[in-house]
Amino acid sequence: MSMKKNKMIRLTLSYLIIALMSFIVIYPLLWVIGSSLNPGQSLSGSTMFPENPTLAHYKYLFDLEKSNYVKWYWNSLKISTLTMILTVITVSLTAYSFSRYRFIGRKNGLLTFLVLQMIPNFAALIAIFVLATRTGLIDTHLGLILVYVGGQIPMNTWLMKGYLDTIPKELDESAKMDGASHLRVFWQIVMPLAKPIVAVVALFSFIAPFGDFILARILLRTDEKFTMAVGLYEMVAKQFGNEFTKFAAGSVLIAIPIAALFLMFQKYFVSGLTAGGTKG
Amino acid sequence: MDTKKMTSNHGRNAALLSILPGFGQFYNKQFVKGAIFLILTVSFFAAFYDTLNWGFWGLFTLGEIPVLDHSIFLLIDGIIALIVTALGLIIYAFNIYDAYNNGKKRDLGLELNSVREQYHNLLDNGFPYLMISPGFFLLVFVVIFPILFVVLLAFTNYDLYHSPPAKLVDWVGIQNFIDIFKLDLWRKTFFGVMGWTIVWTFVATTLQVALGIFLAILVNQKDLKGKAIVRTIFILPWAVPSFISILIFSGMFNETFGVVNKTILDAIGIGAVPWMTEENWTRLALIFIQSWLGFPFIFAMTTGVLQSIPDELYEAATVDGASILQKFTKITLPLVLFATAPIIITQYTFNFNNFNVIFLFNGGGPAIPGQNAGGSDILISWIYKLTMTSAQYGKAAAVTMILSLIVITVALWQFRRTKSFQEEDLM
Numbered sequence: 001m002s003m004k005k006n007k008m009i010r011l012t013l014s015y016l017i018i019a020l021m022s023f024i025v026i027y028p029l030l031w032v033i034g035s036s037l038n039p040g041q042s043l044s045g046s047t048m049f050p051e052n053p054t055l056a057h058y059k060y061l062f063d064l065e066k067s068n069y070v071k072w073y074w075n076s077l078k079i080s081t082l083t084m085i086l087t088v089i090t091v092s093l094t095a096y097s098f099s100r101y102r103f104i105g106r107k108n109g110l111l112t113f114l115v116l117q118m119i120p121n122f123a124a125l126i127a128i129f130v131l132a133t134r135t136g137l138i139d140t141h142l143g144l145i146l147v148y149v150g151g152q153i154p155m156n157t158w159l160m161k162g163y164l165d166t167i168p169k170e171l172d173e174s175a176k177m178d179g180a181s182h183l184r185v186f187w188q189i190v191m192p193l194a195k196p197i198v199a200v201v202a203l204f205s206f207i208a209p210f211g212d213f214i215l216a217r218i219l220l221r222t223d224e225k226f227t228m229a230v231g232l233y234e235m236v237a238k239q240f241g242n243e244f245t246k247f248a249a250g251s252v253l254i255a256i257p258i259a260a261l262f263l264m265f266q267k268y269f270v271s272g273l274t275a276g277g278t279k280g
Numbered sequence: 281m282d283t284k285k286m287t288s289n290h291g292r293n294a295a296l297l298s299i300l301p302g303f304g305q306f307y308n309k310q311f312v313k314g315a316i317f318l319i320l321t322v323s324f325f326a327a328f329y330d331t332l333n334w335g336f337w338g339l340f341t342l343g344e345i346p347v348l349d350h351s352i353f354l355l356i357d358g359i360i361a362l363i364v365t366a367l368g369l370i371i372y373a374f375n376i377y378d379a380y381n382n383g384k385k386r387d388l389g390l391e392l393n394s395v396r397e398q399y400h401n402l403l404d405n406g407f408p409y410l411m412i413s414p415g416f417f418l419l420v421f422v423v424i425f426p427i428l429f430v431v432l433l434a435f436t437n438y439d440l441y442h443s444p445p446a447k448l449v450d451w452v453g454i455q456n457f458i459d460i461f462k463l464d465l466w467r468k469t470f471f472g473v474m475g476w477t478i479v480w481t482f483v484a485t486t487l488q489v490a491l492g493i494f495l496a497i498l499v500n501q502k503d504l505k506g507k508a509i510v511r512t513i514f515i516l517p518w519a520v521p522s523f524i525s526i527l528i529f530s531g532m533f534n535e536t537f538g539v540v541n542k543t544i545l546d547a548i549g550i551g552a553v554p555w556m557t558e559e560n561w562t563r564l565a566l567i568f569i570q571s572w573l574g575f576p577f578i579f580a581m582t583t584g585v586l587q588s589i590p591d592e593l594y595e596a597a598t599v600d601g602a603s604i605l606q607k608f609t610k611i612t613l614p615l616v617l618f619a620t621a622p623i624i625i626t627q628y629t630f631n632f633n634n635f636n637v638i639f640l641f642n643g644g645g646p647a648i649p650g651q652n653a654g655g656s657d658i659l660i661s662w663i664y665k666l667t668m669t670s671a672q673y674g675k676a677a678a679v680t681m682i683l684s685l686i687v688i689t690v691a692l693w694q695f696r697r698t699k700s701f702q703e704e705d706l707m
Binding site for chain 2: 007010011014015017018021022024025026028029031032035089090091093094096097098100101103106109114115116118119120121122123124125126127128129130131134146147149150151153154157182186210211213214218228229232233236244247248251254255258259262263266
């Protein structure tokens with residue numbers, strides 16, 4: 001009897017906690033959706049479930065003459081995609097060399113990467129700013145992409161090297177015996193086996209620039225070159241509260257596709273991180 | 281020539297001769313290689329003579345005539361000169377090493393490689409370098425270069441009043457560090473920010489980790505219904521881009537129209553709370569927000585670990601008469617902590633530098649009289665403010681160096697303990 005009662009109490013408590021947590025998790029998200037449907041600019045008179053919901057704010061965002069939102073969206077996608085492609089290429093090459101070859105400077109190179117991945121590259125933001133000004137790369141997407149890719153290399157190289165180390169070396173050695181060239185071993189033997197980690201690195205290097213605020217904020221100067229993060233921040237910061245409903249609409253439009261993508265690929269994230277974290 | 285006497289000295293001779301690059305190789309009768317080294321050296325000096333000359337002059341003086349000499353640009357050129365010199369020295373060292381090695385081979389009476397073999401060797405040994413070079417060069421320019429720049433900047437007086445081109449910047453030694461620890465305003469700010477950074481890192485991270493693990497174990501109970509949907513809900517804060525969530529929260533906590541004061545606290549019967557203007561309330565809100573943002577990650581990791589623990593372990597424990605608490609502390613917790621330890625530690629370093637949440641929520645504010653950082657500023661957001669708003673570049677660089685030293689120390693300590701660092705072929 002008492003065991004059954006115990007179980008009852010335990011389960012009820014669990015459900016209660018889960019309900020509370022779910023409320024805390026979902027509330028802000030529902031609130032922002034509700035805000036985006038509120039008529040009017042500010043939130044002063046708004047409610048979570050507006051009586052006369054409107055899509056006006058969404059229409060405003062897509063009005064190319066009034067708002068740069070679509071441009072920001074495009075900029076963010078462009079920068080993230082290019083960063084992803086360049087990162088995957090450079091990281092694959094670097095990680096493969098560190099994993100498969102024993103050359104002078106390898107040990108020091110690995111140690112350097114280890115230390116570098118600890119310091120976020122925006123710590124040197126003064127330097128990045130001054131350097132970009134000096135080279136004329138300030139306010140260009142190219143400059144931003146280069147900084148992103150450079151910052152991604154150390155951590156992802158370790159991640160991928162850890163995975164490549166688990167692919168048996170006998171495979172490429174026997175291929176070399178058969179006369180395959182260095183590039184061919186890399187491209188046709190090892191890389192096809194490394195697809196899962198390539199996917200993880202690609203995901204990481206896509207998400208990181210997308211969520212980055214500080215570097216984009218330092219390097220980008222004109223409104224139409226902004227990324228999503230900087231653009232939305234400016235929208236909120238410029239006249240706080242006065243454009244909040246528009247900001248809310250903008251957030252919903254970006255959060256939903258990203259969250260959907262994320263939930264689809266979530267398993268890769270977890271497996272990639274645990275693989276890299278323990279073996280890396 | 282007495283060959284017998286000479287044999288033991290080829291190595292040394294060749295190495296000595298290659299103080300003039302190429303001549304050691306000539307001595308070893310590897311004329312093609314020697315010529316390449318010689319040409320490389322000559323063209324190196326021909327190409328970089330001006331860069332080096334100008335760069336080092338600039339680096340030492342930081343300019344002599346205001347307006348005409350731009351100290352910061354000179355500093356940049358100086359760093360380029362340093363990097364070029366370092367690359368040159370690497371080639372130079374390789375030249376001596378190569379001459380010595382081949383001389384040694386001759387001492388031992390071994391055949392030297394022919395030009396053809398050398399070419400194949402170069403292809404084989406050079407391949408990894410070739411593959412690394414794109415990443416390496418990018419890294420040199422966007423990561424290593426900025427680090428060198430910050431390190432050097434920390435020893436200059438670059439600020440609003442010494443701002444080129446109108447004024448020159450000067451080397452001031454460790455004055456910036458002395459100022460930070462000696463001048464009242466700076467010392468107070470530094471230790472205030474440092475203290476909050478540490479509290480923030482430990483409290484926020486520990487809370488998110490504890491919450492994540494707790495919820496994962498809770499949801500993982502066998503007789504609980506609706507696991508899939510609950511797990512999806514709990515992952516949501518991770519799935520939504522964090523800068524958006526933070527901006528949403530800064531709206532929710534807003535004192536004039538925010539829903540937290542207007543609706544939620546009102547419903548419980550608590551009056552309005554000054555979330556944005558009282559230091560401690562901002563901090564509390566930040567810790568809450570970071571827990572909200574951070575727990576799903578730990579939740580997902582822990583769920584993965586929990587699902588991999590075999591049921592037999594618990595069944596055996598039940599047979600042995602273990603209580604639920606014992607099963608938790610003796611089986612579940614150790615396994616979870618062991619598997620997620622490296623990730624948990626990176627969470628701490630991440631929060632130590634978590635600029636986004638601090639800056640986007642309240643700009644590091646509220647402002648505090650008597651110090652030049654806001655009440656919720658951590659080191660990294662303070663550095664941002666010193667750079668972007670008060671133009672205290674030299675001080676900002678000094679603080680960056682202190683921050684980096686802390687991070688590197690912790691990081692090395694952590695990695696010394698992980699498997700990858702102990703891997704035998706790393707060393």
